[in-house]
Amino acid sequence: MLIGYFDYLIIGVLIYLNIKYWKTNFKINKGCLLGGLLFGFFLPFISMIIELQIVGEWMDSFEVVYTFLRFPTYWIIGIIQMVIIGIKLSFNNENEQKE
Numbered sequence: 792m793l794i795g796y797f798d799y800l801i802i803g804v805l806i807y808l809n810i811k812y813w814k815t816n817f818k819i820n821k822g823c824l825l826g827g828l829l830f831g832f833f834l835p836f837i838s839m840i841i842e843l844q845i846v847g848e849w850m851d852s853f854e855v856v857y858t859f860l861r862f863p864t865y866w867i868i869g870i871i872q873m874v875i876i877g878i879k880l881s882f883n884n885e886n887e888q889k890e
Contacts, residue, residue, distance in 0.1 A: 830869025835861040
């Protein structure tokens with residue numbers, strides 16, 4: 792399995808928050824810093840800890856590499872999230888300029 796249950800939960804919450812964010816009109820200034828910290832360190836670290844707890848005491852080198860690959864996976868998800876926010880902000884700017 793490429794991603795674990797915690798990762799599925801985070802992706803589901805992200806989809807829900809993106810839908811709610813897309814329907815509202817507000818600007819995010821501090822969201823980039825928060826998103827960078829969340830997707831750059833905190834979420835992959837928590838996911839790695841949960842995965843290591845599931846594996847237990849016996850680990851081989853594949854499990855160690857697999858858990859460290861959580862970081863690039865979350866970085867990719869974070870980049871996609873930033874692109875979605877950028878698209879929304881550009882739509883908001885176009886709508887404000889038309890009015």
